[in-house]
Amino acid sequence: MPTIPRKLPNASLAEWNARKPTAHLARSHMERVLKCAPPAWRAAIGERIAPKRAPIVAALQTDAEFLASQPEWADAWDLMQAVADFEDEYGAASMWNLGDWEICEMAEKLAGEADELDDLCIARGESLAARVDSIRMLIRCVGITEDKPIQGEPAIKRAQDAAWWRKRLRVHVSRIVEAGAIGLGLVHKERCGYVSQDGLQRRQAQLKRNAEALGRTLFRNEAGQVYTLRELAELGTANPVIRGGELMTRIRGAEEYADARAHVGLFVTLTLPSRFHPVKLGSGGRPVPNKKYKGATPRDGQLWLRDMWAKTRAALARKGVKMYGLRVAEPHHDATPHWHALIWAEDEAGALAIEEAVRKYWLSDDGDERGAEQNRVNIKRMLKGGAAGYVAKYIAKSVGHLALAEHQDVVNGHQITLDFGDTNPRDAKEPGAGFKSVDAWAATWGIRQFQTIGMPSVTVWRELRRVTRDQLELFQLEGDRATVRAFQACHRHAELRADWRMFMEAMGGHALPRKRWHLCTAHRTPEDGQVNKYGEPVKVGRIVGLRAQHGRMCGRWLVSRRIAWAPVISEQAHASQAVEGETTAAAGQAQGGGTPPARAALPRAWTGFNNCTARITGELARELFPPSPHFKEDWCKPETVAQFRALRAMQATEAWH
Incomplete structure (x- = not known):
């Protein structure tokens, strides 16, 4: 790529005549930049450079106008400097504007280069440290973000794996190109809210690839049943409908728990300083560029919010203030993140302490700027019985409206009308599709959308749903009522739904250290010398059940009902049926656009008992x-x-x- 000079040639007249700026040279640089940039950027690039671009040749009418204008070389120089400024700021984004097939090719080449580089170091007899240094040099020359420290033999093996490069390159490309679009002002409510059009298409392509891969992959369980991975994924929390329902169950249960104890509820909205916003709303609500913006990405904003929240929680913990609830990360129209949080305090004094701590830390950075004290932190007292309604809108924007079809809320005897309107003009043709943009925004920047505060682990809740009822008999005989009650809370009984409030009470309450919850996950002990595919030692085995941490049954396990699965290699007929006609609908299912396909009940296993549960329930012994x-x-x-x-x-x- 030709470099634009930053200093005019002034050594001699001959050098000036040879290297002076010309209209042709300026236009060639401008055309090169437009050709390398994504198509959606070209209009914005022209608008950005236009104020600095004086007409190269003007039709001057009088001698006075000619003498008042600057020479042609000066106009060309101004245009070249404007192009150079753009390349300094957005050149990396233009260079990394790669399609997925280009990313895959690049990953294969980089993996091969890492392999050759390491072979060369070994042939020279260099030490492990020198081999790692060469790999570190390769990774940092490419410029991708390192997910782990580049140390030891595992770092070398990761660099020799095309799948590792492919994953890191996809993250790097999506973030750097999206950051360029945000900096150019292409993401706002009048154009593309939350995420750029290219970012949304990139996410949709990823979901389509994943859905097609899952639909092509067959697995058989111990009972001989064959499913595609896509069918299995739709039965768990990977399905947005199930995930949204679980979130609403937890919110409603936490609210019932708080109301039963007369705890004080706060609805908190937390935003960022103005320098994180690339666009601000001017007169009439129209978006205009923000002069204070310095190039921060949504990821930078999320890290700022996390840092301030960590300081707030630490300060409250030192004062002995306990709180619990849920926080939701949501994008502004210009992709800048902000948080909504449902927080309950034990009493009024605790609620006031939370308000004071939040305001203190959120206003500690640029707190004297205009509007910071009034707008950066917004805290309201929640009405009794309305917590689910406060956050249902934000959950729907993230997982889709179908997830909340059965989870409306009633406050003071009145049904809440939830506004699920979308802010993107591109979604006008597809009402209710704004959650796809929010999903693409969160996936691009690696932002965790939902996180609980001070409540029991949802992993324990999910594992307890896998435990068979007969394992609770010994716990019941020994008087461990908490475990039995937690088990009953996790399961649906006829018309009675699962009860998160009862689960919280059985687990010990709220805002407890991890070791004080009644149940915790139990992990399989790794074998001696067990390593992953990169040669790193496995320190924690897979989850196999739950373990009681208190009471008479302390240390006893509850084994999760897990089925052994094996990949199916030669089931071509079943694979063709699973994939046929599903390519287009795959992305919609991955986004929660429907329900899992119905499957007819399978006949009883030929052995006379269920292989996957016989070892736990004792059905095999009863048959024999x-x-x-x-x-x-x-x-x-x-x-x-x-x-x-x-x-x-x-x-x-x-x-x-």
Whole structure:
């Protein structure tokens, strides 16, 4: 790429004549920049450079006008400097504007270069440190973000893996190109809210690739049932409909828990200083460029919010103030993040302490700028019974309206009307599709949209739903009522839905340290010398169940009902049926645009028991052995008792003889 000079040639007249700025040279640089930039940027680039671009040749009418204008070389120089300024600020984004196939090719080449580089170091007899230095040099020359420190043999193996390069390059490309679009003012409510058009298309292409890959992959379980990975994913929290319902269940349960204890509820909205906003709203609500903006990305804004929240929580913990609730990260129309939080305090004094701490830290950075004290922090007291309604709109914007079809809220006896309107002009043809833009925004910048505060782990909740009922019998006999109650809270019984409030009470309450919750996840112990594919030691095994941390059953496990799955290699017929006609609808399903496909009930397994649960429930033993007092359910049966007594009498007679 030719470099634009930053200093006029002034060594001699000959050098000036050879290297002086010309209209042709300026136009060539301008055309090169437009050709390299994404198509959606070209109009914005012209508008950005136009104020500095004086006409190269003007039709002057009088000698006075000619003498008052600057020479042609000066106009060309001004245009070249404007182009150079643009390249300094957005040149990296133009260079990294790659399609996915280009990213895959680049990943293969970089993996091969890392392999060759390491082979060369080994041939030279260099040490491990020198080999790692060469890999570090390669990664940093490329310029991608390092997900882990470049240390030891695992770093070398990661650099030799095309899949690792592909993942890091996709993240790097999406973020740097999207940052360029935001800086150029292409993301706002009158053009593309939340994310640029290219960013949305990139996310939709990713979801389509994932859905097609899941639809082509078949797995068979122990009972011989064959499913595609897409069908299995739609049965869990990867399905936005299920994820949204679970979120609403947790919010409603937390609110019922708080209302039963007369806790004080706060609805908090937290925003960023104005320097994080690329666009501000001028007179009439029209977006205009923000002069204070210095190039911060939404990721930078999210890190600022996280840092201030960490300081706030630490300050409140030192004062002994306990709180719990949920926070939601949401984008402004210009992609700048802000937070909404439902927070409950134990009493009025705790609520006032939370308000004071939040205002203190949020106004500690540029707190004296105009409007900061009034707008940066907004705290309201929540009405009793209306917590779910406060955040339902924000959940719908992130997971889709179908997720909240059965989760409306009632406050003071009145049904809340939720406004699910979209702010993007591009969604006018597809009402209710704004959640796709929010999903693309969160995926591009790696922003966690929902996070609970001071509540029990949802992983324990999900694992407890996998536990079979017969495992609770011993806990019930030993008087561990908390575990039994938590198990009952997690499951739906006829018309009674799962109850998060009861689960919180059974787990010990709110705002507890991790070791004080009643149940925690149990992990399989890794084998000695077990490593991952990059040679790093595995320190924590997979989750296999739950473990009680308190009470008489402390240390006892509840084993999760997990099925062993194996990939299906030669099921071509089933694969063609699973993929046929689903390519277009795959992305919509991944976004929550429908419900999982219905599947007919399968016949009873040929073995007479369920392979996946027999080892835990004891069904295999009941099939193989006759009734006897060894089984708890047979203790009180008269026929079993009579049979047992006859057997004992016969054994005694044989022993006598």
